[in-house]
Amino acid sequence: MQPVISFFPVGNGDMSLIRLLDGTAILIDCRIRLAADDPSDPDARDVAKDLRDRLPRDDNGRPYVDAFLLSHPDEDHCCGLRRHFHLGAAEDYADDSKPDEEKKIFIREMWSSPIIFRRKSKLHVLCEDAKAWAAEARRRVKLFREQGWASEGNRILIMGEDKDGKTDDLGAILIKSDDVFSRINGATNNYFSARLLAPSLVCDDEEEIDLRAKNRSSVILNFEIWATPVGMNRYRFLTGGDAEVDIWERLWERYEATPDVLEYDILETPHHCSWRVLSHDSWSNYGEAAQVSAGARAALSQARYGAKIVASCKPIVEGDGDPPCTRAKREFEAILDPVDGKFVCTGETPHTWAPAPIDIDIAAGGPRLREPRTATAAAATAAAAAPRAGCGD
Numbered sequence: 001m002q003p004v005i006s007f008f009p010v011g012n013g014d015m016s017l018i019r020l021l022d023g024t025a026i027l028i029d030c031r032i033r034l035a036a037d038d039p040s041d042p043d044a045r046d047v048a049k050d051l052r053d054r055l056p057r058d059d060n061g062r063p064y065v066d067a068f069l070l071s072h073p074d075e076d077h078c079c080g081l082r083r084h085f086h087l088g089a090a091e092d093y094a095d096d097s098k099p100d101e102e103k104k105i106f107i108r109e110m111w112s113s114p115i116i117f118r119r120k121s122k123l124h125v126l127c128e129d130a131k132a133w134a135a136e137a138r139r140r141v142k143l144f145r146e147q148g149w150a151s152e153g154n155r156i157l158i159m160g161e162d163k164d165g166k167t168d169d170l171g172a173i174l175i176k177s178d179d180v181f182s183r184i185n186g187a188t189n190n191y192f193s194a195r196l197l198a199p200s201l202v203c204d205d206e207e208e209i210d211l212r213a214k215n216r217s218s219v220i221l222n223f224e225i226w227a228t229p230v231g232m233n234r235y236r237f238l239t240g241g242d243a244e245v246d247i248w249e250r251l252w253e254r255y256e257a258t259p260d261v262l263e264y265d266i267l268e269t270p271h272h273c274s275w276r277v278l279s280h281d282s283w284s285n286y287g288e289a290a291q292v293s294a295g296a297r298a299a300l301s302q303a304r305y306g307a308k309i310v311a312s313c314k315p316i317v318e319g320d321g322d323p324p325c326t327r328a329k330r331e332f333e334a335i336l337d338p339v340d341g342k343f344v345c346t347g348e349t350p351h352t353w354a355p356a357p358i359d360i361d362i363a364a365g366g367p368r369l370r371e372p373r374t375a376t377a378a379a380a381t382a383a384a385a386a387p388r389a390g391c392g393d
C-alpha cells in the first residue's frame with residue numbers, strides 16, 4: 001500500500017496514524033472523546049470511526065495496531081483508551097463475535113515513556129485512561145521480566161531510560177536515547193526506522209513530577225518512512241508530544257554539529273502549536289515582546305524542501321490564548337517559507353466548521369496532502385459507486 005500518515009481532528013490533543021508500505025500500523029496517542037464528555041464541542045467529529053476506517057483487521061477480524069506509542073500520559077493524548085482498546089492479556093480478548101464497530105482495537109505492542117513507572121504522588125496525577133495505560137504497561141513489562149519474551153498483544157518497548165537504573169534490566173525491550181531502531185511487534189520491519197531523540201534519562205526529583213515534567217518526558221521520535229520498497233525514497237516524520245522549549249534547546253545542543261538528525265519532511269508541531277515550544281517567555285505576559293529561543297527554533301527548523309508542518313489543535317485564532325498560539329504559527333510558517341513548505345491545522349482542515357482527518361501520502365516524490373474526505377465528497381463517491389436502478393439485477 002501507499003504509506004500514509006493521518007492526523008485526526010481531536011481539538012487540542014494528538015492522534016495520528018502511520019501506515020507503512022506493508023500495511024503495518026503505528027498509532028501515536030489517542031484522543032477519542034464522547035461528544036457528551038465535552039459540552040463545549042457537542043458536534044465533535046466521530047474520530048473513532050475515522051481511525052477504525054484506517055486500521056487493518058487480523059485473521060480473527062480484529063482491528064489492530066502493530067504499535068501504539070503514547071508520547072506521555074496526559075488526558076489529551078490517551079482519552080478513550082479504555083473504551084476503544086483491549087487492555088489485559090491478549091488471550092482474554094472477548095470481542096470476536098461482536099460487530100466490527102464494537103470490537104476493541106488490539107494493541108500488538110505498546111511503546112511507552114518510562115515516566116509511567118513513577119510512583120504516584122500529589123503532583124504526579126494521572127487520569128483514568130493514563131492509569132489504565134500504566135497498569136497495562138506494567139503487566140507487559142512484568143511478563144517480559146518473568147519469561148524473557150512476550151507474544152503478540154503482550155509486547156512492549158520502553159522509550160528511554162529511567163533514573164536510578166530502574167530500566168537497566170529491560171535489555172531487549174529498552175530503546176535508549178539516540179538509538180535508531182526498526183523493530184516492531186517482535187520483528188524487524190524493512191520499511192521504517194526511527195531515532196529516539198527523547199526522553200533522555202528522566203531524572204527529575206519525584207517532587208518535580210508535575211505537568212511540565214510530564215511534558216518533558218514526552219517521547220520524541222524521528223521516523224524515516226520508505227515510500228518505495230527499495231528504500232531509495234525515504235521521508236522523515238518528526239513527532240514530539242508536548243515537549244517544550246528546554247527539551248528542544250537541549251536537542252539543538254546535542255545535534256548542532258549533525259543537524260541532519262533533526263531534519264524532517266513532516267513535523268507535528270509539539271504541544272498543539274504552543275508558544276511554550278519556542279520561548280521561555282509566556283505569551284500571556286509578554287505577547288509580541290516575547291523572545292524566541294534561538295536553540296529551540298533551530299532544532300525545529302531543519303525542514304526539508306516541500307516540508308509539511310501539522311498543528312494538532314483547535315483553530316488558531318488571534319487573541320484566543322495559548323495553545324494554539326498565532327505567533328507560534330507565524331514562526332512555523334517562517335521556517336517553511338524558504339523550503340516552499342505548507343502549514344496545516346487539524347482544526348481548520350478543510351473547514352473550521354467541519355474538520356476532517358488530514359491524510360498525507362508518503363509518495364515517491366515526497367509527502368503529498370490528500371484531498372480531504374468531506375461529507376460532500378464522500379456522498380459523491382457513494383453515489384458514483386452505488387448500483388444504478390433499472391440495470392437488471
Ligand SMILES: [Zn+2]
Pocket residue numbers: 012013014074076077241242271272
Ligand atoms: Zn497535549
